[in-house]
Amino acid sequence: MKHVLGIVVSLGVLVALDIVLPRLLNPYLFQVLVLCGINVILAVSLNLVNGFTGQFSIGHAGFMAIGAYGSAMFSLEIGQRWVTTLGALGVPPVIAQGAALLVALLAGGALAAVAGYLVGLPSLRLRGDYLAIVTLGFGEIIRVVILNVDAIGAARGLPGIPGWVNFFWVGFWVLIVIVVSRRLAASTHGRALFAIRDDEVAAEALGVDTTSYKVLAFVMGAFFAGVAGGLFAHYLSYLNPNSFTFLKSIEVIAMVVLGGMGSISGAVMAAVLLTLAPELLRPVKDYRMVIYSLMLIVLMITRPGGLMGSREIGWPRFLRRAKAEHA
Amino acid sequence: MSEFLQQLVNGVTWGSVYALIALGYTMVYGILRLINFAHGDVYMLGAFFAYFASRALGAATDPNPGKALLVLVISMLAAGAVGIVIERFAYKPVRKSSRLSALITAIGVSLLLENGGILVFGSDPKFFPQIITARNIPLGLGVTISNQQIIILVVSLALMFALRFIVLQTRVGKAMRAVSYNPTAAALMGISVDRIVTFTFMLGSMLAAAAGVLVALQNPKIEPLMGIMPGLKAFVAAVLGGIGNIPGAVLGGLVMGIAEVMVVGYVSPTYRDAIAFVLLIVILLVRPAGILGKATAEKV
Numbered sequence: 001m002k003h004v005l006g007i008v009v010s011l012g013v014l015v016a017l018d019i020v021l022p023r024l025l026n027p028y029l030f031q032v033l034v035l036c037g038i039n040v041i042l043a044v045s046l047n048l049v050n051g052f053t054g055q056f057s058i059g060h061a062g063f064m065a066i067g068a069y070g071s072a073m074f075s076l077e078i079g080q081r082w083v084t085t086l087g088a089l090g091v092p093p094v095i096a097q098g099a100a101l102l103v104a105l106l107a108g109g110a111l112a113a114v115a116g117y118l119v120g121l122p123s124l125r126l127r128g129d130y131l132a133i134v135t136l137g138f139g140e141i142i143r144v145v146i147l148n149v150d151a152i153g154a155a156r157g158l159p160g161i162p163g164w165v166n167f168f169w170v171g172f173w174v175l176i177v178i179v180v181s182r183r184l185a186a187s188t189h190g191r192a193l194f195a196i197r198d199d200e201v202a203a204e205a206l207g208v209d210t211t212s213y214k215v216l217a218f219v220m221g222a223f224f225a226g227v228a229g230g231l232f233a234h235y236l237s238y239l240n241p242n243s244f245t246f247l248k249s250i251e252v253i254a255m256v257v258l259g260g261m262g263s264i265s266g267a268v269m270a271a272v273l274l275t276l277a278p279e280l281l282r283p284v285k286d287y288r289m290v291i292y293s294l295m296l297i298v299l300m301i302t303r304p305g306g307l308m309g310s311r312e313i314g315w316p317r318f319l320r321r322a323k324a325e326h327a
Numbered sequence: 328m329s330e331f332l333q334q335l336v337n338g339v340t341w342g343s344v345y346a347l348i349a350l351g352y353t354m355v356y357g358i359l360r361l362i363n364f365a366h367g368d369v370y371m372l373g374a375f376f377a378y379f380a381s382r383a384l385g386a387a388t389d390p391n392p393g394k395a396l397l398v399l400v401i402s403m404l405a406a407g408a409v410g411i412v413i414e415r416f417a418y419k420p421v422r423k424s425s426r427l428s429a430l431i432t433a434i435g436v437s438l439l440l441e442n443g444g445i446l447v448f449g450s451d452p453k454f455f456p457q458i459i460t461a462r463n464i465p466l467g468l469g470v471t472i473s474n475q476q477i478i479i480l481v482v483s484l485a486l487m488f489a490l491r492f493i494v495l496q497t498r499v500g501k502a503m504r505a506v507s508y509n510p511t512a513a514a515l516m517g518i519s520v521d522r523i524v525t526f527t528f529m530l531g532s533m534l535a536a537a538a539g540v541l542v543a544l545q546n547p548k549i550e551p552l553m554g555i556m557p558g559l560k561a562f563v564a565a566v567l568g569g570i571g572n573i574p575g576a577v578l579g580g581l582v583m584g585i586a587e588v589m590v591v592g593y594v595s596p597t598y599r600d601a602i603a604f605v606l607l608i609v610i611l612l613v614r615p616a617g618i619l620g621k622a623t624a625e626k627v
Binding site: 126129 | 427445563601
């Protein structure tokens with residue numbers, strides 16, 4: 001009952017924000033907000049792999065690209081026809097588009113999850129930096145393949161993707177990824193992931209099926225990265241393989257490490273911070289990226305454990321405090 | 328057949344450049360277990376230092392081997408100094424923290440060098456002066472080699488032998504090997520680990536700068552982002568050969584260079600950037616520690 005209430009309230013809040021925000025913010029601020037949301041999804045999903053399980057993956061942009069192109073192709077080939085059909089049946093466009101978008105995102109996410117499974121497999125054999133470099137290689141291979149497939153636009157990019165993303169859908173997936181992560185962290189499965197991160201040999205000795213848990217982490221991380229890619233595609237209406245270079249993966253890793261490995265709230269904060277920083281630095285033009293990189297170095301030197309370490313902030317603490325005050 | 332041999336010559340030349348860059352990665356990794364992402368950008372700086380040095384020396388208007396050598400030495404020394412500065416100010420403070428924060432710092436340094444380069448040098452490509460007049464020398468069987476390719480091969484071989492000498496025959500090389508084997512024990516034996524690390528960075532940066540100069544001789548367009556892809560691929564080459572292993576880096580570099588040139592020649596130039604990684608994944612699936620790397624059992 002409590003859960004249902006929570007879901008209804010959060011969906012209600014999202015719908016309200018979806019109506020209010022575009023009127024309050026100018027298009028530029030709104031775009032920054034949406035990009036923040038997408039980056040939060042990316043950072044929190046990578047946190048499942050890097051932070052929770054300790055498997056060092058630097059190919060997240062590859063999964064994002066698969067999700068982006070997968071869902072975009074789905075919408076272009078099938079989704080748009082559904083929307084016209086539903087529209088003809090008298091369904092309001094917002095709902096028809098939302099439904100088509102949801103299916104497209106799930107399809108993109110599923111495609112990325114399959115890729116995550118394929119990349120997760122070599123992690124059975126490889127450790128540490130070797131695994132990292134394989135994921136990096138995988139991300140680059142995806143990009144080069146996209147560059148060479150003419151059906152999805154190759155180097156020209158893929159234009160004309162329906163722009164169905166609004167604030168509701170970004171917020172919806174941000175909530176989903178955070179809730180799933182938190183639930184996972186509190187569950188037996190989450191403990192198993194933490195055990196693998198802290199000491200793989202010990203975890204295995206205690207009966208944790210390390211292989212399937214590592215693959216699970218990769219699949220989940222890839223799924224949400226794919227969803228983030230799909231949101232990105234349906235927000236900008238245009239995709240270019242250059243959006244998914246190695247630098248994008250690096251950006252997401254920087255968010256996870258800066259937030260504090262394994263900390264969900266840290267990943268969220270760092271994602272917002274690292275999305276806003278280049279925007280806030282726009283007035284200094286040429287010095288923008290120089291300052292950004294210096295900031296990264298200084299933050300890493302002064303706070304090597306990340307902003308949050310492995311701590312969390314969240315409702316439980318506030319609730320506990322509130323209860324204590326009542327008592 | 329002659330085309331294949333020609334590709335092989337080009338591949339070996341290109342591979343020796345990768346090998347030079349890969350050596351720096353592998354040495355730093357062997358000692359600090361750090362992937363020095365900024366290494367590719369030191370390679371870029373090497374090319375730019377040589378650009379300014381050759382303009383200052385007037386090497387472009389009057390090409391002669393002596394000046395070219397001087398340009399190479401100046402660029403290597405300057406890059407060595409940059410390597411020391413980077414190590415002191417960025418990497419040393421994070422050496423005691425987790426390897427991931429060190430990695431992010433390295434990425435930060437890499438971004439700093441790239442964007443600083445754009446700021447200082449401008450983002451448009453510069454034309455590297457012809458400090459050696461190009462000439463083609465026929466080798467028979469329809470294969471030709473340019474004198475620039477010969478220079479690349481000779482210089483990189485000389486540098487590799489110099490490195491081999493330093494690592495195997497000198498006291499400081501012995502200290503490097505000791506630190507790489509076990510830093511704590513090395514420190515207890517009276518080796519200044521800090522100085523060895525600094526020295527390693529200097530050496531690696533000098534090799535990267537040499538690679539930058541050599542590449543600029545052959546492809547005279549230099550720009551601040553030129554180091555990203557070669558850096559990444561040289562790192563892959565180091566992993567391919569077994570990271571931390573010096574002969575492995577050379578072997579990995581050569582394999583990578585030849586494979587890449589062959590793909591461009593026989594398959595499609597657009598797949599050039601993918602081959603490195605396909606090769607890597609295939610080799611790592613067969614030999615998870617690289618070609619020459621030793622698989623280490625994990626102690627419990």
